Amino acid sequence: MPKAWIAGCSGLALTADERAFFADERPWGFILFGRNVSEPAQLRDLVAELTEAGARDTVPILVDQEGGRVQRLRPPLAPRYPPSMTVGRVHERDGEEAGLRAAWLQGRLLGHDLRDGYGINVDCLPCLDVAFPGTHSVIGDRAYSNDPAVVAALGRAAADGLMASGVLPVMKHLPGHGRTDADSHLELPRVRATRAELEAVDFPPFRALRDLPAGMTAHLLFEALDALRPTTLSPSTIGEIIRGELGFDGLLMSDDMSMKALDGDMGDLTAAAISAGCDLALHCNGDMAEMAKVAASVPELTGRAAERAERALDVIRRGATPGSIDEERREFEGLLALVA
Template identity: 70%
Template sequence: MNGSKAWISGCIGQRLNADERAFFADERPWGFILFGRNIGEPSQVRDLVAELKDTRGGDDVPVLIDQEGGRVQRLRPPFAPRFPPAAEIGRVYGDDEAAGRRAAWLQGRLLADDLLTGYGINTNCIPCLDLPSPGSHSIIGDRAYGDRPAVVATLGRAAAAGLAAGGVLPVMKHIPGHGRAEADSHLELPTVRASRAELESHDFQPFAELADLPAGMTAHIRFEALDPDRPATLSPRVISEIIRGALGFGGLLMSDDMSMKALQGDMAELARAAIAAGCDLALHCNGDLAEMRAVASGVPELADESLRRAERARAVIRAGATVPATDAMRAEFAELLAATA
């Protein structure tokens, strides 16, 4: 893969059109992301993934998806087995800690097999390390492993390790924490009013514990105690002082989707602001070519420390599967879930 610019792109349909192929060749996104609109039938998904990679000239081109389980699972039967939400893994852990850790690892490993072996998809946006709070919006809800930092960190690490063992890059989200949000950031910008001390003692903890993971995604959340004017994605203070500083995250940092309504303004300016704030990559998901052109115009070439972080993340993909997935693993996973139901 030749040099990349600092962004990740969606596409509009189930195959690339001529304009998209030419655009991606020119504007060289680091990777791509798939959504439900891109999924028609299994061979089509495989072909689309191959097309996307071909525009960038390498099998290790990152192709992302949100395949968490539960509500957030882009590939559903018959494309891939249905998996439980993270809260179900947390329930298993509450009954038997060893079984919960094993279930989290197995879910990660089996998701990797479904994605990479089935379709060539090599990056999954899990684990979700957010901690829901009373009164918060349901957008996180059962996507969380639980509401205790130590539990979420333990299970998130196990799931990430399972993914990596299957040759799939994990992307933890949403740094530095989406769980207190009282609104859906797809629709509007949430504001969190908790003190910094509250955030550091609770919300930030899972991210700090997993700060060695290779990749992470920001939260489109405004934290009044950290930066009352800008959401985390666009805040140099939050990214430098909190994400890179207090949390110690040294991995590849991508924005959440720039096309979500939490962010308002010119798309090129938003992308430029995210990179200036300290994001390594601007993520744009909706497939709108005019917006994609704007994002691409607002981001630089990947270089220096951002390039080094990106290469370390891609190394997980290049390493491939280190533990083979087996039918016995799928049976064991089903038994672990059933045993504590």
């Protein structure tokens, strides 16, 4: 039985220490970053190693492959894709039908590249954060739009496209990262918006996509929701807002526990995230000492968390729906050419 965490690894192949550690500590899945990618054969070999280390029929292999700045696989490993905001511009300029089709096709093609090319079966997309005039560049053009209804519609289409390629989407960053004026990789952002403002703008995309199988928390402190703890560590924000008001009952993972927004002992932080209501703790940097603390602080994946994880894995198990990837790629390029 896996434990309630997702692990990174340090390099282009697993070390002997990592293989032994993962066999003992049984992460639910693994996540890849640029440091893990060099060329196609190496990446396929690493994914195979991680799948073997997971020792289960379906082992989740995650990556952040959004397009734009956040694209871990770049040419020649995968085509370059535009950021989500460019898809939003298709919607704005050429209408709803074109925008939704572009979003679906981007998800479909991203998923195909990942799963068919390398065996990667989870993409941390769509980004459902609403853009604001002062949105920090850590989100920036990763947002589809400043209109919550457009964000929801395009996010839904992108998620459906990923699932059409047999790839599990992970929506982020619950309950909304768009208002931040700081980079949560470096410090803890504080959001001073009122509850009414959050309910009117930030929450609606997540509420609209509450039936998606997986989501990721934001390392943000919302003063109107919990003045002391960021979302990832907040039982009230997770329980009353994410699970309650937004109605999300899918698999909930933390954002990366090694980000500087969270301050404290890694083991204590991980235990607090699980206690607050995260089903899984995500740890990305591959540091063995930190991973040991994470693994020691999470339980086995049981109960409701295990049920949610199984529902999420069903997306992967169903596999891809048939289609002509070459034709879909040409269609996508034609739609995007209109806003280039």
